[in-house]
Amino acid sequence: MAANPMYQFNVYRIGPEIKINSIDISFTNASLFMVISSLAILIIFNLGTKRSIIPNKIQLLAELSYSFISKMISDTAGSKAKPYFSFIFSLFMFVLFCNMFGMIPYSFTVTSHIIVTFVLAAFIFIGVTVIGFIKHGLGYLKLFVPSGVPMVLLPLIVVIEIISYLSRPISLSVRLFANMMAGHTMMKVFGGFVVSLGIVGGWLPLGFSVALTGLEILVAFLQAYVFAILTCIYLNDALNLHH
């Protein structure tokens, strides 16, 4: 069963079954890795809050990440997005740590599950839409009517814009989920080749496995970054209404 490359995505219960009104909210391996990621973030960044003028290594890490995300937000969404800094920071760190913990062999990748990424993306989508309507009222609907489009094309463009807007949560969630799933599946498949080809032919897939591990670590960071930066871009649309 372990040869099945999809087996690693199985969710199973850890400990007793917890049910509230016949809804199963048992603690699973997915929950375990969510808790581990959150705790790791909290521990690392709490260690990074020491008050010293010359920072130590962990403090430097925390402060660099802080200024990295702060710069990313101000670059993409402007200064109006400052109140949402902590949300985007938490989002980026959560996705990053979940992706990175998934890179440890025999661990579980929380973000390789569509339901998790979809809940995050849907929350972002709904939040951004609500912010847009609060900031601009019904004027937020102007987002769907780009300026400088000929009247003939306008009905078509509006429909396209609405579809693209509504598909944002899907594209955002599927991008992260599919990247994670594909990468981990591929690593599992190549790992299986190493075992089945044995000492004679196993070296090539082993090399591939090593290269893929590096690539996957890059992808883990990149997808977290893309997730955060797309959130910033959506937020920018809601706050600044550029169209």
Added chain:
Amino acid sequence: MLKKIIFKFLNLSLIFTYSAQSAESGGMPQLNPEFWISQIFWLVLTFGLLFIILSKFILPKISNNLETRKSQILENIETADKQREEAEKKVKEFDKIINDTKVEAKNVFNSERQKVLDDINNKRLSLEKDIEQEIIKAEKEIDQLKKTSQEKVTKIATETSSDLIKQLIGEDINKSSLSAIVEDLSKKEMEKHNGI
């Protein structure tokens, strides 16, 4: 060898199809809704807690640290600028003092030199005056001596010649004619003397 490779390839393709089949039979665990509610619940719980703790406790501290560091650096730069300005001022003062003292030293030197020169001049002048006076005096004396010496010489010559004549001839000769002869001779001698 070839057989072995072919066998391995077969084996590989078998594994591939097997794994594909098993994935198909098991399906994607992601699409199994059994634990969806549980995952959503735990996601909301952990991410919510993470967000609250980060935004309430940790991130303000980090931003505070960054702010204090920034302000401290600015402050340090400011004090450094101030100190540099002060140092420049001190250097200017120092230069001014050195220049002043140089000028003063020059002045002192010049005035002293002037004094010394004046002194020398004065002394020389007075010395020259003295010397001139001495020269004049000496010239006068010489002149007098010249005059008196001629008279004396003629007198002596007259006397000696009268004495000589008295001893030679034994009688006195008119003194005035004798002196006239002597004077005449001496004049001739003198002319001879001075003429050369």
